[in-house]
Amino acid sequence: MARGFRLIFASSLLLMLLDFCRGSTIGVCYGRNADDLPTPDKVAQLAQLHDIKYVRIYDSNIQVLKAFSNTGVELMIGISNFDLLPFSQFQSNADTWLKNSILPYYPATKITYITVGAEVTESPSNVSALVVPAMKNVLTALRKVGLHKRIKVSSTHSLGVLSRSFPPSAGAFNSSHAFFLKPMLEFLAENQSPFMIDIYPFYAYRDSPSNVSLDYALFESSSEVIDPNTGLLYTNMFDAQIDALYFALMALNFRTIKIMVTETGWPSKGSPKESAATPDNAQTFNTNLIRHVINNTGTPAKPGQELNVYIFSLFNENRKPGLESERNWGLFYPDQTSVYSLDFTGKGAAVMTTAANVTSSNVTTWCIASNKATEMDLQNALDWACGPGNVDCTAIQPSQPCYEPDNLVSHASFAFNNYYQQNGATDVACSFGGTGVKVDKNPSGINSLRVIGNLGDNQPDSSNRI
Ligand SMILES: *[C@@H]1O[C@H](CO)[C@@H](O)[C@H](O)[C@H]1NC(C)=O
Numbered sequence: 083m084a085r086g087f088r089l090i091f092a093s094s095l096l097l098m099l100l101d102f103c104r105g106s107t108i109g110v111c112y113g114r115n116a117d118d119l120p121t122p123d124k125v126a127q128l129a130q131l132h133d134i135k136y137v138r139i140y141d142s143n144i145q146v147l148k149a150f151s152n153t154g155v156e157l158m159i160g161i162s163n164f165d166l167l168p169f170s171q172f173q174s175n176a177d178t179w180l181k182n183s184i185l186p187y188y189p190a191t192k193i194t195y196i197t198v199g200a201e202v203t204e205s206p207s208n209v210s211a212l213v214v215p216a217m218k219n220v221l222t223a224l225r226k227v228g229l230h231k232r233i234k235v236s237s238t239h240s241l242g243v244l245s246r247s248f249p250p251s252a253g254a255f256n257s258s259h260a261f262f263l264k265p266m267l268e269f270l271a272e273n274q275s276p277f278m279i280d281i282y283p284f285y286a287y288r289d290s291p292s293n294v295s296l297d298y299a300l301f302e303s304s305s306e307v308i309d310p311n312t313g314l315l316y317t318n319m320f321d322a323q324i325d326a327l328y329f330a331l332m333a334l335n336f337r338t339i340k341i342m343v344t345e346t347g348w349p350s351k352g353s354p355k356e357s358a359a360t361p362d363n364a365q366t367f368n369t370n371l372i373r374h375v376i377n378n379t380g381t382p383a384k385p386g387q388e389l390n391v392y393i394f395s396l397f398n399e400n401r402k403p404g405l406e407s408e409r410n411w412g413l414f415y416p417d418q419t420s421v422y423s424l425d426f427t428g429k430g431a432a433v434m435t436t437a438a439n440v441t442s443s444n445v446t447t448w449c450i451a452s453n454k455a456t457e458m459d460l461q462n463a464l465d466w467a468c469g470p471g472n473v474d475c476t477a478i479q480p481s482q483p484c485y486e487p488d489n490l491v492s493h494a495s496f497a498f499n500n501y502y503q504q505n506g507a508t509d510v511a512c513s514f515g516g517t518g519v520k521v522d523k524n525p526s527g528i529n530s531l532r533v534i535g536n537l538g539d540n541q542p543d544s545s546n547r548i
């Protein structure tokens with residue numbers, strides 16, 4: 083009896099730990115404000131093809147729920163701002179919705195979060211006061227069917243909930259929102275639900291390019307911004323904005339609430355005023371974001387803290403109003419070809435390709451050090467690759483196999499090429515501050531170099547498959 087109990091206890095603890103230990107994750111938002119998107123069945127296939135395991139939708143559309151059944155993809159579903167009134171008024175509305183719209187598809191369709199309202203502080207009609215009552219009714223409905231521990235209830239916010247976000251340590255909620263935020267934070271803390279935030283360094287840069295550097299917004303900055311109160315160093319705006327939120331929560335003594343980023347991303351096209359909206363910048367932002375998150379880096383105030391992030395958005399959405407950028411946040415065109423390539427694993431294993439361009443995983447390009455770069459730039463880039471870049475540079479140490487020829491260009495080429503092959507062989511992975519050069523012939527100069535790739539083997543790179 084006691085033993086049986088212990089066994090059950092131990093196995094459920096293990097399950098909990100496994101769940102907890104899955105680390106930081108990357109998902110994608112599946113917005114459908116368009117008239118030319120593929121059917122949900124096709125979208126579910128597309129997600130699986132690209133190893134997308136977490137998808138956020140903005141409603142509980144039955145076709146979408148059905149399409150994702152038995153795919154293993156975890157869904158975050160939503161209740162729109164328009165529905166907050168009925169959900170907040172009567173418990174029976176929440177009960178009926180759960181019974182008719184969700185339970186028939188669960189658990190074949192894995193649903194793990196319900197967002198009740200979206201960015202209510204940005205809503206033209208003042209629905210803020212309805213959010214917490216609606217959240218409570220949804221939670222009660224879940225509790226009645228025993229699902230309140232498996233499906234978390236929260237609500238998403240824009241960074242507009244803060245009245246101050248710089249320096250991060252001075253982060254503070256706008257007191258005008260306290261009337262609904264305070265009870266919401268109590269609800270989240272009590273139910274171990276995350277605070278959900280949509281974060282857009284793109285807008286911060288677009289709206290004040292003189293105060294924000296593009297590199298800082300794109301995770302490409304080589305300099306740091308120091309928070310004078312804490313001494314913490316920030317190399318990117320994403321971390322600074324998340325920490326502003328952590329500090330705002332701490333200032334109100336909510337120390338256990340975790341943050342989840344329910345939207346972030348970068349548009350690939352914009353109006354003339356939005357010159358930073360390019361495919362290159364979008365690829366750079368999202369590639370760096372994924373690496374940053376998957377690596378479990380955390381933020382300066384919360385190093386190593388798990389962070390789950392959703393990229394906005396799966397498709398370009400042609401019916402969104404507003405500036406050109408609004409319709410160009412997608413990773414894919416409606417015909418399912420990719421707008422730019424992106425590796426969701428953050429490790430360079432499965433490079434996303436267009437349907438017409440399924441390139442093999444053969445090594446066909448190399449990245450070497452430019453012989454035009456200055457010695458100092460090369461040395462810095464080499465140090466970065468062998469340090470933060472995680473390249474194993476043992477082989478270029480004295481008396482090791484790749485030490486000869488003993489010169490900076492050869493050593494840097496070894497490190498650059500290893501980094502490049504390990505990180506998806508994308509253009510970005512061969513930038514090294516302008517000191518890297520992509521070549522499509524195995525250059526004689528690096529014939530003797532070895533690629534230590536994902537397989538961990540030591541074949542000469544000319545015949546190596548990564
Ligand atoms: C929104 O409504 C709440 C209460 O219903 C009120 O306290 C608050 O001031 C309103 N906010 C705005 C901006 O009108």
Ligand SMILES: *[C@@H]1O[C@H](CO)[C@@H](O)[C@H](O)[C@H]1NC(C)=O
Nearest residue numbers: 203244245246256257258259
């Ligand atoms: C706080 O929110 C109110 C109501 O939305 C807004 O009018 C005000 O400008 C905000 N204050 C700051 C500092 O952002």
Ligand SMILES: *[C@@H]1O[C@H](CO)[C@@H](O)[C@H](O)[C@H]1NC(C)=O
Nearest residue numbers: 286288289290291292293294
């Ligand atoms: C840049 O920052 C300064 C000082 O904080 C501020 O006065 C100015 O309005 C900002 N400029 C833009 C374009 O946001």
Ligand SMILES: *[C@@H]1O[C@H](CO)[C@@H](O)[C@H](O)[C@H]1NC(C)=O
Nearest residue numbers: 373374375377378379470471
């Ligand atoms: C990955 O994590 C390590 C250790 O936490 C850190 O030093 C490194 O900068 C991180 N890399 C990226 C790309 O964030």
Ligand SMILES: *[C@@H]1O[C@H](CO)[C@@H](O)[C@H](O)[C@H]1NC(C)=O
Nearest residue numbers: 423435436437438439440441
């Ligand atoms: C395939 O990918 C390569 C390298 O990224 C690119 O140069 C080429 O234009 C692509 N081909 C098609 C048909 O998209």
Ligand SMILES: *[C@@H]1O[C@H](CO)[C@@H](O)[C@H](O)[C@H]1NC(C)=O
Nearest residue numbers: 441442443444445545546547
């Ligand atoms: C490269 O990949 C293609 C397609 O996967 C394969 O047919 C071919 O044999 C590979 N070439 C080498 C040299 O491995």
